[in-house]
Amino acid sequence: MSFDIALSGINAINQSLETISQNISNVSTKGYKSAxxxxxxxxxxxxxxGVKVSGTEYSVGASGSLQNSGNxxxxxxxxxxxxVLRETNGQRVYSRVGDFAVDKDNKLVDGSGRLVQGFAQGQSNVSDVTIDKRPVAALASASVDIKGRLPDPLPTTAGQIGEASxxxxxANGDMVVRGLRFAMQDGPLRLEVSEVDGANVTVLGTLDPATMxxxxxxxxxxLPTLDFSGMASQRGAFTASATEVGGREAGEFVRARIDKDGSVVAEYSNGASETRYQLALGEFANAGGLAPADGTVWRETGESGVAQLRRPGEGATGVLVSNALEGSNVNVTDELVNLMSAQRNYQANTKVISTQNEMMRNLMQSI
Structure with missing residues (x-):
């Protein structure tokens, strides 16, 4: 019986050595969780x-240090x-490694080519995150904000007060310059605003100094819609400046970025940006029950519970840190100590077998 007990100890220690070896070999693996x-x-x-191996426990809840990647x-x-990632066979896996890139099909993928899952704008279900690289069209200015000062009191006779550019x-996104003329007109006396295009002057309407x-x-x-709420009636000389709102030229796709709330943003050469997806994060009732899979990913099990798909910042999912990757949480010092402890235990069990063998040999010799 002593042989069998000691042998069970050696077998258990061999499995422990496999775990320790796996940890040490993955000390530089991004997102690896020690076991x-x-x-x-x-x-x-x-x-x-003797002894038996009751299982392997992974430190899923312990984060590794964040390392700047420059990407x-x-x-x-x-x-x-x-x-949340989708494999080529359609199955979902879960990862702490955000080494994302855009593939040839404009899909956001991880370092192993798995498809990153996210919420499309206005959708509650997740799907593959796709980067839209199509150019964005030009937009005409929606309005023009006018700021400045109208003399108070206004002149009581007809005549020009001032002009602003x-x-x-x-509609083509091209820049257009016009003049905006302010003048008093009689019959009855009123403040008239006109558009000036070279020698052409077009009366736009009457401005009420009390309400602007x-x-x-x-x-x-x-001219597009004019907003005079930024003007005030004050003592002093006339001043006015104009700022267009909402207009842009056509733009080409430049790059994509991901914000800390998981928004996948496309940036364009005209300074415009568009958000079409938000990354999904999986949350588990018992993350320690996840099963490890090849490629530093995890699969849900009955012990982990079904993943609750959320947006970054919801629940306990956390927020994202850009230009960074999570490192391994393996502590090499701890693993070396465990390795020495396993070696001593192995030697002790082999000593039991050696002693038992010597006792049996002496017994056989005495017969």
Whole structure:
């Protein structure tokens, strides 16, 4: 029986050595979670039967240190969430490694080519995150904000008060410059605003100095909507400046970025940006019950529970850190100590076998 007990100890230690070796070999693997072999005493009914391996426990809840990667698509998670990935066979896996890139099909993938999952704008279900590299069209200016000062009191006779230059974008996104003229008109006395295009002057309407509202004639002029709320009636000389709102030229795709809330943003040469997806993060009732799989990913099990798919910042998922990757949480010093302890235990069990063997040899010689 002593042979069998000692042999069970050697077998258990061999499995522990495999775990320690796996940890040490993955000390530089991004997102790797260290493992520990658990032992339990074995009994044959009421008789001691040595030791057995009761399982392997992974430190899923312990984060590795964040390491700057210099890549704007790389992401690390500050929290308990997991990136949601889809394998080529359609199965979902979960990872702490955000080494993302854009593939030839404009899909966001991880370092092993798995498809990153996210919420499309306005959708509650997750799907493959796709980077839209199509150019964005030009937009005409939606409005022009006018700021400045109207003299108070206004002149009581007809005549020009002042003029401002207005730059805005037309329907093609091209810059257009017009003049905006302020003048008093009689019959009755009123403040009239006109658009000036070279020698052409078009009356737009009457401006009420009390409310700064323009009573614009329908279809008058080429200027977009004018907002005079930034003007004030004050003592002093006339001043006015104009700022266009909402216009842009056509733009080409430049690059993509991911914000800390998981928004996948496309940036364009005209300064515009568009968000079409938000990364999904998986949250588990018992993350320690996840099963490890090849490629530093995890699969859900009955012990882990089904993943709750959330957006970054929801629940305990955490937020994202751009330009960073999570390192391994293996502590090499601890593993070397465990290695020495396993070696001593192995030697002790082999000593038991050696002693038992010597006792049997002496017994056989005495017969």
């Amino acid at each position: 520990t072999t658990r032992f339990a005493s074995a009994m044959a009914e009421a008789q001691p039967a 704007r698509l790389h992401q690390a998670i500050q929290g308990d969430g997991f990136f 207005v730059t805005f974008r037309d 509202m323009l009573d614009r004639a329908p279809g008058a002029g080429t």
